[in-house]
Amino acid sequence: MAAAGQEQTVSDYIVHHLTNLTYGKLPEGFERYDGETVAAGGQWTFAHGADEIAAMGFNAIHVDSLGWSIGLGIIFCALFRWVAVRASAETPSGLINFIEMIVEFIDNQVKDTFHGNNKLIAPLSLTIFVWVFLMNLMDLIPVDVVPELMMLAGVEYQKIVPSTDPNITMGMAIGVFVLMLFYSIKVKGFGFVKELTMNPFNHWAFIPVNLFMEVVGLLAKPFSLGLRLFGNMYAGEMIFILIAALFSAGIFWLLPAALLQIGWAIFHILVITLQAFIFMVLTIVYLSMAHEDH
Amino acid sequence: MNINLTIIGQILAFIAFVAFCMRYVWPPILAAMEERQQKIADGLAAADRASHDLELAQKEAVDRLSEAKKEAASIVEAANKRAATVVDEAKVAAVAEADRVKELASAEVEREKAQAKEQLLTQVSALAIAGAEKVLAAEIDADKHAALLEQLVKEQ
Numbered sequence: 001m002a003a004a005g006q007e008q009t010v011s012d013y014i015v016h017h018l019t020n021l022t023y024g025k026l027p028e029g030f031e032r033y034d035g036e037t038v039a040a041g042g043q044w045t046f047a048h049g050a051d052e053i054a055a056m057g058f059n060a061i062h063v064d065s066l067g068w069s070i071g072l073g074i075i076f077c078a079l080f081r082w083v084a085v086r087a088s089a090e091t092p093s094g095l096i097n098f099i100e101m102i103v104e105f106i107d108n109q110v111k112d113t114f115h116g117n118n119k120l121i122a123p124l125s126l127t128i129f130v131w132v133f134l135m136n137l138m139d140l141i142p143v144d145v146v147p148e149l150m151m152l153a154g155v156e157y158q159k160i161v162p163s164t165d166p167n168i169t170m171g172m173a174i175g176v177f178v179l180m181l182f183y184s185i186k187v188k189g190f191g192f193v194k195e196l197t198m199n200p201f202n203h204w205a206f207i208p209v210n211l212f213m214e215v216v217g218l219l220a221k222p223f224s225l226g227l228r229l230f231g232n233m234y235a236g237e238m239i240f241i242l243i244a245a246l247f248s249a250g251i252f253w254l255l256p257a258a259l260l261q262i263g264w265a266i267f268h269i270l271v272i273t274l275q276a277f278i279f280m281v282l283t284i285v286y287l288s289m290a291h292e293d294h
Numbered sequence: 295m296n297i298n299l300t301i302i303g304q305i306l307a308f309i310a311f312v313a314f315c316m317r318y319v320w321p322p323i324l325a326a327m328e329e330r331q332q333k334i335a336d337g338l339a340a341a342d343r344a345s346h347d348l349e350l351a352q353k354e355a356v357d358r359l360s361e362a363k364k365e366a367a368s369i370v371e372a373a374n375k376r377a378a379t380v381v382d383e384a385k386v387a388a389v390a391e392a393d394r395v396k397e398l399a400s401a402e403v404e405r406e407k408a409q410a411k412e413q414l415l416t417q418v419s420a421l422a423i424a425g426a427e428k429v430l431a432a433e434i435d436a437d438k439h440a441a442l443l444e445q446l447v448k449e450q
Contacts, residue, residue: 024298053296060298069304073311080319087326089333103323120312123320127312167297171304175312 010245015050017143017241020165021150021157022047024060048156062165069162072134076127102130106280113284116187116291121284124179128172129280132229135163136272139236140265143244163233163275166226173226176283180221183290191293225282232275236268419447 023046030038033048046063047053053060083099092100106129110122138161150158162168184192196214197207243264246257423443430439 022298056298057296058298060296060300061303062298062300066300066303066307070307073307077311077314077319080315080323084319084322087323089326089329092330100323100327103320104327107324120316122324123316124312126320127308127315131311165300167300168304170297171301172308174301175305175308 010248013245013248014238014241016157017147018159018238019050019053019157020062020159021064021155022053022056022060023063024053024056026052026055027057030055046156062159062167064157064159065162065165065168068138068160069131069135069168072138072162073131076130076134080126080130102126109281110284113281114288114291116288118183118287118291120179121287124287125280125284128176128283129276132163132172132279133273133276135161135168136233136276138162139164139233139240139268139272143237143240161233161237163229164237166230169230169233170222170226172279173222176225176286177222180218180286180290183287187291188293221286225279225286229275229279232271236264236271239264240268415447415450419443 023044025042025044026032026038026047028038028040028042030052032038033052047056047060080099083096086096087100103126106126107122110125114121141160146160147158159165184195188195196218197210199210199214201210240261243257243260246253246260249257423440426439426443
């Protein structure tokens with residue numbers, strides 16, 4: 001927990017845990033944490049502290065979030081591809097059975113909600129569900145383990161739960177939003193414009209009002225999708241960090257903190273599954289709405 | 295909590311993973327599952343058919359058995375009847391044969407009795423003629439009286 005050689009407050013501890021490992025471009029003339037000034041043309045480097053991250057602005061990458069996210073995505077692909085290669089009409093066993101159970105569950109969900117013929121929705125839902133679940137699952141790894149190991153390896157920050165990073169959740173939500181727009185235009189054509197302008201008041205005089213309301217409603221969808229997941233996971237992670245901070249409050253706090261830790265972790269098993277499921281179901285529902293012609 | 299290039303990276307990763315899943319994961323798994331479903335459905339249908347066939351076969355077996363039993367019973371009955379008639383016929387034939395043999399025998403006896411009687415009469419008449427010959431040797435001409443006696447025998 002303690003950074004080498006300096007007094008650390010609980011607030012430092014929390015901030016440290018909530019800071020991403022950021023690789024980005026510092027602007028020209030920026031004075032760095034060690035007093036150096038960034039040379040002309042800017043400098044790509046790992047950020048030290050919140051000031052540098054703020055200075056980097058959009059030209060930065062959360063190496064930890066994106067790394068864990070892609071890593072988990074690769075685990076998902078590898079695992080399911082492994083099963084896909086071995087899946088046959090014979091009696092399934094063990095892992096294959098489990099994976100097929102997930103696939104069947106997703107397939108049923110999609111069939112229940114989405115009535116069109118679209119070969120993308122089901123694999124999309126499967127990817128979202130399993131990937132988001134895996135990202136959320138990182139939340140159950142004790143908050144200090146990976147960051148401490150990383151600090152031993154010389155990496156200052158490490159945030160291992162990708163879904164506590166709005167970039168990750170909003171990235172997926174924007175992906176879904178683009179698909180919504182694509183299918184709305186593809187399926188409805190001009191009907192999509194009509195849907196935006198002639199609802200809920202079916203009169204030409206109300207077109208500005210309708211357009212405003214419908215666009216707000218439309219834009220709310222990706223935000224609700226991405227920020228719901230982010231909010232839930234961020235809050236969950238925050239509570240894990242607070243409970244972890246409680247361990248340092250004194251010997252009498254050990255037992256209550258441990259109990260809280262276990263209780264919250266057990267409850268969180270439900271939360272992470274539920275959030276992955278909600279993200280998937282809403283994706284199906286939104287895309288289903290994009291396919292429905294009024 | 296800054297929005298930065300990470301979001302672009304995540305969108306690209308998202309597209310890549312979904313594309314991979316759509317191309318290499320979903321179709322084979324679903325195909326295998328559907329194939330298995332078909333196989334199970336076929337198996338169940340076959341089992342249904344088999345049990346139906348079994349039922350039919352059992353019914354037919356029972357039918358055949360009762361038919362065979364009926365047939366056997368009728369055969370036994372016919373045989374019994376036939377045996378009775380054979381016995382009756384044999385009895386009648388035996389009685390008839392016995393009657394015939396008896397008749398034959400009594401006819402023979404009758405015939406032999408008649409023959410014996412005739413013989414006896416012939417002998418008696420011969421003896422009488424002989425006696426009478428002896429008695430009447432002197433005065434009676436044998437040839438002359440023989441014809442007379444012959445006639446007498448015939449009249450008897």
